[in-house]
Amino acid sequence: MLTLAIETSCDETSCGVIKNGREVLSNIISSQIDIHREYGGVVPEIASRKHIENINIIIEEALSEAGTDFKDLDFISVTQGPGLIGALLVGLASAKAIAYGLDIPLVGVNHIEGHICANFIEHKDLEPPFTCLVVSGGHTYLLDVEDYAQYRLFGRTRDDAAGEAFDKVARAMGLPYPGGPVIDSLAVEGDGSKIHFPRVFLEDDSYDFSFSGLKTAVLNYLNQSKQRGEEPVIADVAAGFQEAVLEVLVEKTFRLAKQNGRDKIAIAGGVAANAGLRKALKERGVKEGIKVYYPSPVLCTDNAAMIGSAGYFNYIKGKRSPLDLRVDPNLAFIDMQPPVIGGIKL
Numbered sequence: 001m002l003t004l005a006i007e008t009s010c011d012e013t014s015c016g017v018i019k020n021g022r023e024v025l026s027n028i029i030s031s032q033i034d035i036h037r038e039y040g041g042v043v044p045e046i047a048s049r050k051h052i053e054n055i056n057i058i059i060e061e062a063l064s065e066a067g068t069d070f071k072d073l074d075f076i077s078v079t080q081g082p083g084l085i086g087a088l089l090v091g092l093a094s095a096k097a098i099a100y101g102l103d104i105p106l107v108g109v110n111h112i113e114g115h116i117c118a119n120f121i122e123h124k125d126l127e128p129p130f131t132c133l134v135v136s137g138g139h140t141y142l143l144d145v146e147d148y149a150q151y152r153l154f155g156r157t158r159d160d161a162a163g164e165a166f167d168k169v170a171r172a173m174g175l176p177y178p179g180g181p182v183i184d185s186l187a188v189e190g191d192g193s194k195i196h197f198p199r200v201f202l203e204d205d206s207y208d209f210s211f212s213g214l215k216t217a218v219l220n221y222l223n224q225s226k227q228r229g230e231e232p233v234i235a236d237v238a239a240g241f242q243e244a245v246l247e248v249l250v251e252k253t254f255r256l257a258k259q260n261g262r263d264k265i266a267i268a269g270g271v272a273a274n275a276g277l278r279k280a281l282k283e284r285g286v287k288e289g290i291k292v293y294y295p296s297p298v299l300c301t302d303n304a305a306m307i308g309s310a311g312y313f314n315y316i317k318g319k320r321s322p323l324d325l326r327v328d329p330n331l332a333f334i335d336m337q338p339p340v341i342g343g344i345k346l
């Protein structure tokens with residue numbers, strides 16, 4: 001089964017050709033990061049316009065690199081949401097036109113599900129069930145992947161997403177956008193034990209996250225240093241902040257894996273590219289006898305291949321989207337039923 005996948009939910013125009021959900025024949029990513037960096041974050045209107053300029057070129061490149069033609073395609077996979085409305089519209093309009101023109105099925109994909117499926121591309125042996133931590137720029141979810149295209153949600157952020165916290169803290173430290181990768185490399189040079197930032201675990205049995213208090217603690221630290229006329233050691237602040245985020249992410253992920261009796265953990269989303277997070281999970285995994293999976297960095301951040309993988313696993317389960325499918329900037333996770341833990345509905 002060959003699918004052409006299209007992803008335009010934020011600031012990457014990406015198209016790829018994916019075979020049977022796991023084999024990437026092409027995965028072209030045109031990033032707009034350099035344009036948005038000037039503004040300190042993604043400007044939605046600029047993102048939409050750039051997608052329009054790029055989309056046809058990227059589709060053609062994806063087909064030609066894969067050595068395929070439109071006629072070889074079995075169905076089209078496209079990100080329906082969540083994301084920026086104008087940006088999503090460009091991808092969905094193109095996907096509909098191609099599906100209609102070729103008279104082949106269209107499969108709308110949830111962007112978050114795409115991030116999870118990046119693991120199936122990277123690790124050919126990975127099969128559900130496993131615990132998954134999704135940490136992207138806009139979302140933080142802790143869930144159980146019960147089967148292909150079947151998920152059970154246990155926790156999510158109550159305020160900022162993990163990546164959002166990295167980006168906001170980096171901005172306050174005067175670092176460029178996106179802040180995550182910059183903090184990641186600075187943290188290696190710094191000493192995380194120099195500044196102790198709060199670890200927010202919430203209620204004892206909660207799998208939810210909260211990062212806004214930590215973000216405020218870092219901002220307060222920076223302001224107080226300034227007031228005292230001291231220059232904060234940026235690498236130590238980065239290391240202290242990152243350690244505080246990672247400790248909570250790692251602890252809750254392992255706790256859920258153990259509760260569900262899972263011997264595999266996968267991570268997904270842009271923050272899954274974080275070297276500190278990957279190392280911390282691997283080390284804990286060795287101790288606990290749990291295998292840890294993560295995609296290579298290029299498959300962690302936004303890309304079309306992951307959308308093609310999620311599209312495939314939904315397609316073989318019978319999913320077909322109508323040609324009047326609408327984008328949904330706040331698309332909820334498909335089939336994600338809040339579980340009941342200790343009588344409290346999450």
Ligand code: KG4
Nearest residue numbers: 136137138163178180181270271274301302
């Ligand atoms: O998944 P993604 O590409 O886009 C969304 O769907 O949101 O994630 C982008 C986020 C940004 O917040 C970026 O700062 C963060 O992922 N990120 C990182 C790293 N690389 C990207 N955060 C921490 N460490 C990294 N190495």
Ligand code: ZN
Nearest residue numbers: 111136301302
């Ligand atoms: Zn994403």
